[in-house]
Amino acid sequence: MSGSEKVLVALVGHPNCGKTALFNALTGLRQKVANYPGVTVERVESDLRSDLGHPLRVLDLPGAYSLNPQSEDEKITHDVLLGGMGTDVRPGVLIVVLDATNLRLHLPIALEVRELGYPICVALNMIDLAEAAGMQLNVKALEEALGCRVIPTSATRKDGLVPLVEAAAKLASSEFDASKIQWAPSTREQIILRRKSVEDILRRTVVVPGHPSLFTTRVDRFLLHPFLGPLALLAIVFLVFQAVFTLGAIPTDWIDGVISNFASWTRSQLSSGMLSDLLVDGIISGVGAVLVFLPQILILFASLLILEDSGYMARAAFLMDRIMGRVGLSGRSVLPLVSGFACAIPAIIGSRSIQSPAQRLATILITPVTTCSARLPVYTLLIAAFIPNTVVAGLFGLQGFVLTLLYILGAVSAFVFAGLLKAFNLTGAGGYFLLELPTYRLPSMRTVLRGLLDRARAFIVRAGTLILSIMVLLWAMSTFPRPPEGATQPSINYSLAGKLGNIVAPLLEPIGFNWKISVAMIPGFAAREVLVSALGTVYAVESENSEDTSALTEKLKADWSLPTALSLLAWYVFAPQCLATFAVMQREIRSLRWTLLSFTVLLVVAWLAAFITYQVAGRFL
Amino acid sequence: MRKTLKELPRNTKARVVDVAPGHAISVRLVELGFMAGEWVEVVHEAPLSRDPIVVECAGTRIALRRSEASLILVDDSPECSGVQS
Numbered sequence: 001m002s003g004s005e006k007v008l009v010a011l012v013g014h015p016n017c018g019k020t021a022l023f024n025a026l027t028g029l030r031q032k033v034a035n036y037p038g039v040t041v042e043r044v045e046s047d048l049r050s051d052l053g054h055p056l057r058v059l060d061l062p063g064a065y066s067l068n069p070q071s072e073d074e075k076i077t078h079d080v081l082l083g084g085m086g087t088d089v090r091p092g093v094l095i096v097v098l099d100a101t102n103l104r105l106h107l108p109i110a111l112e113v114r115e116l117g118y119p120i121c122v123a124l125n126m127i128d129l130a131e132a133a134g135m136q137l138n139v140k141a142l143e144e145a146l147g148c149r150v151i152p153t154s155a156t157r158k159d160g161l162v163p164l165v166e167a168a169a170k171l172a173s174s175e176f177d178a179s180k181i182q183w184a185p186s187t188r189e190q191i192i193l194r195r196k197s198v199e200d201i202l203r204r205t206v207v208v209p210g211h212p213s214l215f216t217t218r219v220d221r222f223l224l225h226p227f228l229g230p231l232a233l234l235a236i237v238f239l240v241f242q243a244v245f246t247l248g249a250i251p252t253d254w255i256d257g258v259i260s261n262f263a264s265w266t267r268s269q270l271s272s273g274m275l276s277d278l279l280v281d282g283i284i285s286g287v288g289a290v291l292v293f294l295p296q297i298l299i300l301f302a303s304l305l306i307l308e309d310s311g312y313m314a315r316a317a318f319l320m321d322r323i324m325g326r327v328g329l330s331g332r333s334v335l336p337l338v339s340g341f342a343c344a345i346p347a348i349i350g351s352r353s354i355q356s357p358a359q360r361l362a363t364i365l366i367t368p369v370t371t372c373s374a375r376l377p378v379y380t381l382l383i384a385a386f387i388p389n390t391v392v393a394g395l396f397g398l399q400g401f402v403l404t405l406l407y408i409l410g411a412v413s414a415f416v417f418a419g420l421l422k423a424f425n426l427t428g429a430g431g432y433f434l435l436e437l438p439t440y441r442l443p444s445m446r447t448v449l450r451g452l453l454d455r456a457r458a459f460i461v462r463a464g465t466l467i468l469s470i471m472v473l474l475w476a477m478s479t480f481p482r483p484p485e486g487a488t489q490p491s492i493n494y495s496l497a498g499k500l501g502n503i504v505a506p507l508l509e510p511i512g513f514n515w516k517i518s519v520a521m522i523p524g525f526a527a528r529e530v531l532v533s534a535l536g537t538v539y540a541v542e543s544e545n546s547e548d549t550s551a552l553t554e555k556l557k558a559d560w561s562l563p564t565a566l567s568l569l570a571w572y573v574f575a576p577q578c579l580a581t582f583a584v585m586q587r588e589i590r591s592l593r594w595t596l597l598s599f600t601v602l603l604v605v606a607w608l609a610a611f612i613t614y615q616v617a618g619r620f621l
Numbered sequence: 622m623r624k625t626l627k628e629l630p631r632n633t634k635a636r637v638v639d640v641a642p643g644h645a646i647s648v649r650l651v652e653l654g655f656m657a658g659e660w661v662e663v664v665h666e667a668p669l670s671r672d673p674i675v676v677e678c679a680g681t682r683i684a685l686r687r688s689e690a691s692l693i694l695v696d697d698s699p700e701c702s703g704v705q706s
Binding site: 188192195220229314331355 | 642645646647648649650651652653654656664665666667668669670672673675679680681682683684685686688689
């Protein structure tokens with residue numbers, strides 16, 4: 001990499017020290033997101049903002065309470081600091097970020113990394129909040145006690161950034177060899193000793209202690225109230241999903257319009273033929289089918305980022321822990337599982353903050369069943385085609401009701417799976433729940449925006465690479481080989497996709513899938529949402545008349561029975577049709593046995609669910 | 622009287638006596654501030670089951686299950702709790 005000659009400055013600190021906000025203030029919005037070697041954990045690294053005047057690279061390490069790792073993300077920080085990540089990720093300077101409003105909790109990690117021998121300087125972060133709480137501190141005395149520069153900073157007000165960078169740049173010239181670090185886990189005596197010297201340091205440096213946040217205490221009295229707390233949680237979840245589906249629909253329709261206009265414009269510019277088919281049916285409609293639900297994913301992620309950055313997510317975890325504990329999960333599973341409603345991949349990666357290995361494994365294994373947004377286009381298409389839009393009980397539409405039912409079915413199944421894992425003691429014992437409830441803060445818009453940009457980029461890259469290539473492949477598979485001269489059947493029947501679909505068709509016949517569904521299912525294993533565009537391709541390629549503009553909905557209505565449609569919906573609740581999810585799962589849990597088992601079980605359950613649905617619906621409808 | 626944090630009633634101040642060693646989170650509890658002599662107080666209990674609980678300790682709010690709270694030995698004798706921290 002081009003930046004490899006620049007000294008790497010790592011930000012170290014607790015999960016709630018405002019480290020990421022400081023990182024964003026130091027680096028601006030450009031950044032390189034790579035992964036740490038061997039794990040999918042995002043490595044957030046960037047050049048220092050050029051106006052800060054020093055050619056340094058900054059690395060935002062996962063939050064850690066100490067070097068004794070208690071979770072997978074703390075282990076990353078541990079490995080990086082002890083030089084275990086290879087020369088590519090070897091910091092030369094550490095900035096220890098402390099929450100100035102709670103130095104007793106935050107100072108020990110500064111002492112701990114200082115003991116490693118790193119050149120360090122300290123960012124006394126959120127100093128604005130500490131001062132607002134009335135705290136007065138002798139910074140000079142603190143510098144003497146710690147033996148390093150201490151710079152009061154406020155990421156939100158961008159205070160102290162210049163002196164902090166100066167201090168780090170001065171340290172960057174010192175020779176330090178991370179590969180020579182000697183380290184052993186701290187004993188309890190060492191931890192107590194460190195806390196005692198922190199008490200001693202605070203006695204000498206704090207002139208006036210700040211008063212604790214009354215705001216947080218007051219808000220918690222309401223949000224953690226035995227009755228009002230759960231109600232507030234329900235209301236928040238309801239609002240988030242309302243925003244996803246109602247607000248999200250506006251840009252979705254807009255994107256949809258742009259794409260279909262672009263498709264017809266492209267077709268009008270080209271003479272009809274293979275190139276036009278590839279561009280319009282293969283690429284534009286395929287990638288477009290995926291891009292349309294970007295707004296919904298982003299709204300869900302924005303909500304989660306805001307809830308997390310404000311400190312509420314920890315409260316939700318507390319309120320939900322009992323229910324999660326019943327099925328062997330923990331309150332910490334709440335955030336990953338809720339983000340699973342956007343996409344299982346960040347959800348699985350997010351599970352690394354769950355400390356207990358058993359709870360983490362269980363959370364990861366059930367994540368593929370949460371209703372990720374890739375299922376939404378499939379659900380929407382089938383519901384629009386097959387469920388009449390009648391009003392039930394004078395209140396809600398039948399279509400919306402069925403959609404809600406599918407979401408509930410996903411969530412309930414996730415719980416049932418977790419319960420089964422626990423009942424048979426498959427993921428092992430040893431679950432616990434331990435979580436700091438941070439002080440409530442106004443979410444940093446910059447942090448939220450940056451998180452969103454990352455997700456949008458990852459999503460668009462995926463749509464533009466993986467899904468694009470699948471669409472081209474699928475188009476080729478369903479176009480070649482060309483039908484022989486004087487063929488009587490639709491041309492797709494002669495193609496490779498048609499042949500493959502016919503091979504698996506007998507397996508899918510008992511659940512009511514025709515061979516076209518079977519064909520579309522094959523690329524659908526790459527990503528669920530591909531099914532929609534694949535069906536579009538299969539049905540469009542099949543109709544010899546390229547001027548046939550009737551919507552896919554109409555074609556499906558004419559071709560499928562209601563039991564088939566319901567069966568496909570049931571299939572999609574469970575089917576492991578996203579290979580990327582299982583690739584990430586494998587990288588995160590490093591157990592081929594569990595990954596394959598999870599894939600197989602979900603496949604079998606999907607088949608059974610579809611079978612039961614098809615048979616029952618065939619009897620009664 | 623000595624008891625574990627698990628049994629400490631809500632809104633009662635007590636002092637930490639010791640944290641039982643050997644559990645996966647024993648060390649982390651000490652790191653979070655559960656040290657001998659530190660003031661603790663159960664400030665919230667989860668709905669219905671009253672488990673997990675939120676404990677205030679050394680200016681930090683920590684949510685934990687009662688099963689983990691049982692690792693923490695506290696003393697809520699009047700001569701202890703009568704003194705305001």
